[in-house]
Amino acid sequence: MTSDDISDNRRRIGRGLIWGSAGLLALVALAQAAQVLGWRDFGFANWRPTLYAYCxxxxxxxxxxxxxxxxxxxxxxxxxxxxxxVVSxxxxxxxxxxxxxFSNWNLSSLSGRQFNGTANLVQMWHDPFYWNALGNMVIYVAAIVVEYAIAFGLALILAGQIRARKFWRVAFLMPLMLSPVAVSWMIGKSMLEPRFGPLARLARALGVEQPSFFESPWMAKLTIMVLDAWTFIPFMMIMLLAGLQAIPKELQEASRVDGxxxxxxxxxxxxxLMLPVSVTAILIRIIFKLKLADIVITITSGGPGGATDTVTSFIFREYRERSNVGYGTMLAMVYLVLIVIGMTILMKLAARLTRPRT
Structure with missing residues (x-):
């Protein structure tokens, strides 16, 4: 049956089904929202009625x-x-x-969740530790430029005719196969341990009296960036290597003929020619960097003094250590909005940058 064979009465029935079910869903959702906010009690024990109305x-x-x-x-x-x-x-x-x-919900409190309006936003605005974590994220994201340069150099080397090329490709990919938590324990907690770690012993043998990789704020931040880069540079490298191998050899040969x-x-x-692949690799790396938390939580817990904190690790501590679910969720929502705005701007700039020029 095509659309031309469908009668107007049948179309009205279909539209009635859509608008009727949508109206019922809206009414149930508003009723449950009003009950949650304490405006009126409709006797709903949970959110299942809204789920059933959506189904x-x-x-x-x-x-x-x-x-x-x-x-x-x-x-x-x-x-x-x-x-x-997916919408559900x-x-x-x-x-x-x-x-x-928009609620005051602390799991350690017996009062339960209470609507508090914009109080969490006001608290966030006056929270220096949250703004410090946002500032750290800017530094961490800016370090991707260095990671990209290193990854591009490794990709150029592995794309050339070198000895044991397959072996080196697998060797450089090994950090990507490891979990960041495993990297944190193997390197951050073991090799960089200030008393008995092998790197600390080597530093003392070279004349450093009290080697410490996490005592100074900038040293701790640099160490976190190095560990994270060591884990994810292979990811950028393999994308750039695939892009280099896709470049037609005729173009390179023609460029050599032209001098x-x-x-x-x-x-x-x-x-x-590598610009589209480079932009894609950088954007994906930024997305991974914005989620940086596991290495920081495992090694420094944001210290010293919040110097290595990321937004994600700070929100994790709000949930786990302070049991402040309401405030932590507000921080996460604001961070989500910032990510959406930032990534939208970057994607528009990337589309303009990779647009073919005539």
Whole structure:
């Protein structure tokens, strides 16, 4: 049945199913929200009524597609249920997180969760440790420039005709196969241990009286950056290596015939062709860097004095050590907004940078 064969009455029935189920979902959700905020008690024990109303809305929406659009609506059913399931896994937790963010909810308190409006935002605005963590994230993200340069250099070396090239490719990829927590324990907790660690012993043998890799704020921050870079540089390297191998050899041979060798060939031929891959690798690396927490939590717990703190590790401590669920969720929501805004701007700049020039 095509759309031309569907009567107006049938279309009205389909639209009625959609709007009726959507209205029921909105009413149930508003009723439960009003009960949670303490405005009126509707006798709901949990959020299951809203879940059931959403399932009814999803079923009616899929059914209405077939009623309204016929065969074309049946094709929509291959995608629409999956889309509705993804929405349920993102929108509802986000709304629940917003509800918690505007609440005073400390797990160590017997009073339970209480709505407190913008009090968490005011507390965040006057929280120097949170702004310190945001400042540290700027430094950590800026270090990606150095990581990119190292990864590009390694990719150029591995793309060349060197001895045991396959062995070196596997060897350079090994840090990526390790868990960051394992790296933190093996290197941060063992090799860099100030009393009995092998690197500390080596430093004392070279004349350093009291070697410490985490006592000075900048030294601790640099050590965290080095450990994180050692773990994730292979990821950028393998992406750049794949991009280098995709460059047609005819272009490089033509550049040699024209006399472009060495640095000039790299700057005029290789680097412009690698720009899309480079931007992609950097953007993905930024996403991973913004989630940096495991190495910091395992080694320094944000110390000394918050010098190595990241936003994620600071939020983790708000949850785990202070049991402050409401305030921690507000910090996470604000950080999410900042990430969305920042990544949107970066992606627009990246699209403009990689746009073909005529």
């Amino acid at each position: 009814l809305f999803a079923t009616c929406l899929c059914w209405a597609q077939v009623i309204i659009r016929g065969e074309q609506g049946k094709r929509t059913l291959f995608v629409l249920p999956a889309a509705l399931f 896994l993102t929108i509802f937790p986000l709304l629940f997180g917003l509800l918690i963010a 472009a060798t060495g640095w000039k060939s790299f700057w005029e031929i290789t680097f412009p």
